[in-house]
Amino acid sequence: MEEKRTAASGNLLEIENLVIQYVSNDEITHAVNGIDLQIPVGKTLGLVGETGAGKTTTALSILNLVPAPQGRILSGTVKVEGNDVLRMNEKQLQAFRGNSVAMIFQDPMTALNPIKTVGDQIAEGIAVHKNLNKAAAFEEAMSMLELVGIPSGRAREYPHQFSGGMKQRVVIAIALACNPLLLIADEPTTALDVTIQAQVLKLINELRVKYQMSMLMITHDLGIVAEVCDAVAIMYAGKIVEYGTLEDIFDHFSHPYTKGLFDSLPNIEDRRAELKPIKGLIPDPTNLPGGCSFHPRCNYCTPECTQGEPFVRQLSETHVVRCNLYRDAGRNAL
Amino acid sequence: MHSKEGCELNKALLEVKNLKKYFKVPQGMLHAVDDVSFTIQQGRTLGIVGESGCGKTTTGRALLRLIAPTGGSILFDGKDIMKLSSAQMRRQRQDMQLIFQDPFSSLNPRKTIAQTIEEPIRLARLISNSDERFMRVLDLMDTVGLAERLINTYPHELDGGRRQRIGIARALAMNPKFIVCDEPVSALDVSIQAQILNLMKKIQRDKGITYIFITHDLSVVNHFSDDIAVMYLGRLIEKASADDLFRKPLHPYTQALLSAIPVPRIHNRPERILLRGELTSPINPEPVCRFVNRCNYATEQCRKTEPALIEVEPGHFVACYLVHAEHRAGEAAP
Numbered sequence: 001m002e003e004k005r006t007a008a009s010g011n012l013l014e015i016e017n018l019v020i021q022y023v024s025n026d027e028i029t030h031a032v033n034g035i036d037l038q039i040p041v042g043k044t045l046g047l048v049g050e051t052g053a054g055k056t057t058t059a060l061s062i063l064n065l066v067p068a069p070q071g072r073i074l075s076g077t078v079k080v081e082g083n084d085v086l087r088m089n090e091k092q093l094q095a096f097r098g099n100s101v102a103m104i105f106q107d108p109m110t111a112l113n114p115i116k117t118v119g120d121q122i123a124e125g126i127a128v129h130k131n132l133n134k135a136a137a138f139e140e141a142m143s144m145l146e147l148v149g150i151p152s153g154r155a156r157e158y159p160h161q162f163s164g165g166m167k168q169r170v171v172i173a174i175a176l177a178c179n180p181l182l183l184i185a186d187e188p189t190t191a192l193d194v195t196i197q198a199q200v201l202k203l204i205n206e207l208r209v210k211y212q213m214s215m216l217m218i219t220h221d222l223g224i225v226a227e228v229c230d231a232v233a234i235m236y237a238g239k240i241v242e243y244g245t246l247e248d249i250f251d252h253f254s255h256p257y258t259k260g261l262f263d264s265l266p267n268i269e270d271r272r273a274e275l276k277p278i279k280g281l282i283p284d285p286t287n288l289p290g291g292c293s294f295h296p297r298c299n300y301c302t303p304e305c306t307q308g309e310p311f312v313r314q315l316s317e318t319h320v321v322r323c324n325l326y327r328d329a330g331r332n333a334l
Numbered sequence: 335m336h337s338k339e340g341c342e343l344n345k346a347l348l349e350v351k352n353l354k355k356y357f358k359v360p361q362g363m364l365h366a367v368d369d370v371s372f373t374i375q376q377g378r379t380l381g382i383v384g385e386s387g388c389g390k391t392t393t394g395r396a397l398l399r400l401i402a403p404t405g406g407s408i409l410f411d412g413k414d415i416m417k418l419s420s421a422q423m424r425r426q427r428q429d430m431q432l433i434f435q436d437p438f439s440s441l442n443p444r445k446t447i448a449q450t451i452e453e454p455i456r457l458a459r460l461i462s463n464s465d466e467r468f469m470r471v472l473d474l475m476d477t478v479g480l481a482e483r484l485i486n487t488y489p490h491e492l493d494g495g496r497r498q499r500i501g502i503a504r505a506l507a508m509n510p511k512f513i514v515c516d517e518p519v520s521a522l523d524v525s526i527q528a529q530i531l532n533l534m535k536k537i538q539r540d541k542g543i544t545y546i547f548i549t550h551d552l553s554v555v556n557h558f559s560d561d562i563a564v565m566y567l568g569r570l571i572e573k574a575s576a577d578d579l580f581r582k583p584l585h586p587y588t589q590a591l592l593s594a595i596p597v598p599r600i601h602n603r604p605e606r607i608l609l610r611g612e613l614t615s616p617i618n619p620e621p622v623c624r625f626v627n628r629c630n631y632a633t634e635q636c637r638k639t640e641p642a643l644i645e646v647e648p649g650h651f652v653a654c655y656l657v658h659a660e661h662r663a664g665e666a667a668p
Contacts, residue, residue: 050525051494051523093467106659110402115572129433145600155549163612163613164386165612166612173652193385193386193550194385194550194552194591194594194595195385195590195591195594195609196612197386197594197596198593198594198606198609199608201596220523220524221596221598222598223595223596223597223598224596225598226596226597226598226599226600227596227603237513246600247600249653250598250599250600251600260525263523263528263599264524264525264527264528265524265528265553265554265556265598266531266551266553266554266558267553267557267579268553268556268595268597271556271557271576271577271580273557274532275528275531275532275557276528277525277526277527277529277532278525278528281495281526282493282523282525
């Protein structure tokens with residue numbers, strides 16, 4: 001297991017120039033439009049954006065699960081430990097999925113099979129990846145249940161006998177059963193109540209540290225990012241518009257969209273503070289505006305922003321922003 | 335607190351006393367709403383918060399008699415609406431409207447925006463002249479920020495934010511005095527959520543409407559409400575002004591609930607109170623404190639009888655023996 005943890009570059013995940021489209025009869029949905037991302041070993045990256053930003057499509061590409069034939073990966077590489085997932089054959093993928101990279105889905109109500117016991121569902125992956133017989137795999141499934149805080153005696157129960165929070169724990173147990181290098185959590189607590197969310201986030205954090213996992217946390221909630229992530233990527237219309245450490249993003253956010261997200265949130269300390277929503281709507285991904293995709297909603301838009309790709313500025317070693325405001329400015333221009 | 339139309343200040347628009355809604359289920363009686371009492375002043379907003387299954391939605395519907403309450407009285411503008419016949423109640427509801435959570439399933443897919451907004455005006459025979467009705471529809475669309483060119487579009491052509499604007503326009507069509515808003519922004523992205531919250535605030539300022547704002551999102555309810563009621567398993571366990579509740583939550587559940595909010599900042603993060611376990615069953619509840627199994631402070635008394643909602647500070651009500659005892663001790667002291 002130890003040797004599983006080392007990667008040459010120090011990055012467990014490296015995504016480069018990824019472009020993914022969904023093609024239907026007469027439309028092309030531009031879901032992911034050239035993104036670069038890295039997650040260092042043992043670190044957690046928060047991928048933040050609103051509905052339709054391309055977060056889930058990005059996540060699916062890491063497992064090479066972008067639905068075909070409508071989903072098309074036009075270019076790019078997705079390397080986990082240096083191996084390009086997009087160029088693996090079916091057999092390699094089977095060994096890879098669930099073993100090297102596992103995923104927790106948003107809705108625990110639909111992620112589980114209603115006619116199999118939770119123990120069997122956890123044991124399934126263990127039996128395949130660890131090459132164990134059924135009884136031994138079930139044994140291990142029971143200890144996984146204990147690990148996520150469910151008495152192992154409940155392994156023979158069915159999903160409907162569990163509450164939402166408990167189901168999400170089962171989903172986490174399935175994902176962690178094979179001790180993956182990278183855990184992808186796609187809005188893992190969105191369907192849960194806030195006190196249960198607190199329990200589940202604490203559990204994920206503890207297990208991640210215990211097993212030295214890297215994690216991609218997909219969320220729209222900046223509060224959750226502040227709680228569990230080391231670095232943050234802000235995604236808009238299929239592009240990463242700002243990337244940095246927690247301090248970079250929370251203390252020195254530099255992209256107008258990132259600012260807009262923070263300004264839209266109610267301030268818990270000052271309930272009379274006015275909300276300043278971002279004007280307009282998320283663009284239609286089948287018909288993205290030219291230039292910077294954010295320009296129709298941006299308060300800082302200049303004629304330059306309506307044409308051509310926006311300028312990419314490395315503000316510091318860790319902090320990158322994609323915005324023409326930084327063509328001349330080296331620091332926060334908002 | 336805010337200067338609303340002076341003459342109507344402090345006039346109670348809605349007085350709810352001992353409202354109950356029980357559902358018969360195979361295992362017994364499900365106490366969805368159990369002995370809930372509160373008052374709302376005209377032009378103000380009462381937020382009702384709680385987790386899934388606490389009875390907040392059932393309370394909202396029972397208030398409008400969309401489901402028949404099992405017991406209790408509801409005084410609206412001084413009139414006991416529990417005594418109204420169903421025909422009288424239908425007329426009464428012109429003053430009492432509802433905005434639904436899910437703008438995707440609450441609109442008729444076969445009706446255009448104009449037809450959807452016009453329908454209640456037509457059914458109530460409020461305006462008989464069709465040209466005038468059309469003008470009224472345009473006027474309402476303008477109020478909620480829907481462009482006139484959208485008048486003949488169907489719900490599926492619109493995003494969630496615009497659909498929710500239709501829901502609001504429809505609720506406003508009758509010129510109501512009171513609107514129950516049931517999770518009106520939960521299905522929306524944060525940038526759109528802020529637009530809708532600002533719109534609803536503006537409408538309240540302009541028209542002096544009274545709101546009940548039902549949500550599980552504590553930072554939203556804090557921003558939006560004047561007073562907040564916290565529910566747990568069908569019971570109202572704490573009620574105070576939004577300022578008092580967030581500054582000094584008294585009930586152990588409220589304290590845990592507020593501490594579980596993921597705060598979008600990375601410095602001075604609040605300490606979290608983690609709750610054990612999950613909601614107990616609302617079916618045939620024992621007449622003891624319903625929070626007792628998750629409470630860190632529970633005593634013998636809490637397991638024997640159920641605490642009543644008592645005013646411990648001006649305007650601050652709480653149902654907890656611990657707080658009641660502290661309050662009595664505080665009064666006895668010089």
